[in-house]
Amino acid sequence: QQQVKQSPQSLIVQKGGISIINCAYENTAFDYFPWYQQFPGKGPALLIAIRPDVSEKKEGRFTISFNKSAKQFSLHIMDSQPGDSATYFCAASTRTPLVFGKGTRLSVIA
Amino acid sequence: DAGVIQSPRHEVTEMGQEVTLRCKPISGHNSLFWYRQTMMRGLELLIYFNNNVPIDDSGMPEDRFSAKMPNASFSTLKIQPSEPRDSAVYFCASSLSRGTHGYTFGSGTRLTVV
Numbered sequence: 611q612q613q614v615k616q617s618p619q620s621l622i623v624q625k626g627g628i629s630i631i632n633c634a635y636e637n638t639a640f641d642y643f644p645w646y647q648q649f650p651g652k653g654p655a656l657l658i659a660i661r662p663d664v665s666e667k668k669e670g671r672f673t674i675s676f677n678k679s680a681k682q683f684s685l686h687i688m689d690s691q692p693g694d695s696a697t698y699f700c701a702a703s704t705r706t707p708l709v710f711g712k713g714t715r716l717s718v719i720a
Numbered sequence: 721d722a723g724v725i726q727s728p729r730h731e732v733t734e735m736g737q738e739v740t741l742r743c744k745p746i747s748g749h750n751s752l753f754w755y756r757q758t759m760m761r762g763l764e765l766l767i768y769f770n771n772n773v774p775i776d777d778s779g780m781p782e783d784r785f786s787a788k789m790p791n792a793s794f795s796t797l798k799i800q801p802s803e804p805r806d807s808a809v810y811f812c813a814s815s816l817s818r819g820t821h822g823y824t825f826g827s828g829t830r831l832t833v834v
Contacts, residue, residue: 653825712762
């Protein structure tokens with residue numbers, strides 16, 4: 611019940627395209643859903659987060675879509691750029707520490 | 721603020737040796753977390769502290785692992801004795817709360833046990 615399942619493991623997208631990463635969870639008590647971005651040799655950094663009272667949150671080119679009934683949430687990166695190439699982690703929590711997905715390695719090619 | 725500071729950045733040690741990883745959290749953050757990252761298992765929570773008190777160490781893999789937080793500005797993760805399967809990147813993170821605020825991660829310590 612504490613797991614967060616993330617897919618795909620890796621993703622290759624053309625520059626200017628849309629990158630989509632999906633996550634699913636089981637624990638209905640989760641009430642905070644962040645996405646983290648990690649570059650090689652660095653720690654994960656908070657990218658964007660959503661709470662279950664809204665279905666979508668947008669910050670620049672990054673959008674989280676949240677489907678409470680399906681217990682799924684996804685990250686959309688519009689107009690993907692080579693600088694977006696990184697590993698992305700979804701996570702979830704309630705009053706307990708964040709549980710992370712296994713990560714998606716995104717490569718944006720020109 | 722310099723962010724979460726971890727040391728050393730890299731550590732290579734021989735099997736059986738003691739290893740100590742260090743972390744300085746962001747001032748004012750009251751929660752501190754130690755995570756381990758491997759290709760196979762991703763980011764695993766080892767232990768977390770709230771107001772310097774260990775709350776949950778169920779993620780610590782074995783008794784060879786121990787962690788302390790003697791004050792609000794310093795924490796250590798010790799492995800004694802170290803084994804090759806402990807090789808991983810160890811991250812420290814701090815936050816204003818356990819779950820519903822963003823975590824700030826350090827740059828990690830890459831541990832290699834040979």
